[in-house]
Amino acid sequence: xxxxxxxxxxxxxxxxxxxxxxxxxxxxxxxxxxxxxxxxxxxxxxxxxxxxxxx
Amino acid sequence: xxxxxxxxxxxxxxxxxxxxxxxxxxxxxxxxxxxxxxxxxxxxxxxxxxxxxxxxxxxxxxxxxxxxxxxxxxxxxxxxxxxxxxxxxxxxxxxxxxxxxxxxxxxxxxxxxxxxxxxxxxxxxxxxxxxxxxxxxxxxxxxxxxxxxxxxxxxxxxxxxxxxxxxxxxxxxxxxxxxxxxxxxxxxxxxxxxxxxxxxxxxxxxxxxxxxxxxxxxxxxxxxxxxx
Numbered sequence: 001x002x003x004x005x006x007x008x009x010x011x012x013x014x015x016x017x018x019x020x021x022x023x024x025x026x027x028x029x030x031x032x033x034x035x036x037x038x039x040x041x042x043x044x045x046x047x048x049x050x051x052x053x054x055x
Numbered sequence: 056x057x058x059x060x061x062x063x064x065x066x067x068x069x070x071x072x073x074x075x076x077x078x079x080x081x082x083x084x085x086x087x088x089x090x091x092x093x094x095x096x097x098x099x100x101x102x103x104x105x106x107x108x109x110x111x112x113x114x115x116x117x118x119x120x121x122x123x124x125x126x127x128x129x130x131x132x133x134x135x136x137x138x139x140x141x142x143x144x145x146x147x148x149x150x151x152x153x154x155x156x157x158x159x160x161x162x163x164x165x166x167x168x169x170x171x172x173x174x175x176x177x178x179x180x181x182x183x184x185x186x187x188x189x190x191x192x193x194x195x196x197x198x199x200x201x202x203x204x205x206x207x208x209x210x211x212x213x214x215x216x217x218x219x220x221x222x223x224x225x226x227x228x229x230x231x232x233x234x235x236x237x238x239x240x241x242x243x244x245x246x247x248x249x250x251x252x253x254x255x256x257x258x259x260x261x262x263x264x265x266x267x268x269x270x271x272x273x274x275x276x277x278x279x280x281x282x283x
Contacts, residue, residue: 007158
């Protein structure tokens, strides 16, 4: 691999890695949101019926 | 008349298809540069990323203006997301630029290029946006302060963009002049496809990030309403 090819591979590689890191961070956030949604659903179900109707 | 936003799924697939096409055009269609050789291929990723960073900061500033003009709360998250993505693309601009500089000029960075220094100033200005935003309690005050700051930063975009043309900068190359793009038709086509793909990718990222931040905010409100 020539020196020019190494620099090109590095530049495009950095771009791909940053996009992948962004996806990984988003996946972590999605997992957290899923967990929190589940907790809130359980909390809503645990509320007494009258309280739910009142809002 | 309302304009329906295209589906995120369609946009994501479009970005993937355009990125594939851009890779083919860059490495199979566009000829090798006679002066810089193979390392010139960095141009097709570095310049579109830099233009996308400007666009994201511009979008953040436009949404900030809308917030100040209409007091619409939703613009706060939109402005914040625009600045956030601008910062990500700003990091990419600086890193890919440094790699290209090393390949072309033999140095990772030079303080004598106005274009480089002004982009760094723009980037650092928007990095400080986050420090300011998270140092203020959430609420209307934070929204207004963040919006004013994001709006001020937009003044740096044309200064950074035109710096190379306003000053006698002999280091950083000027590819787009009044006579048109200084490259062959295939090179220009590859550049346009690459620019379109990165812009579309950034827009997809913007929509996904915004949806995530809105879900986060809604969940916070819901938790406050549900918890005794």
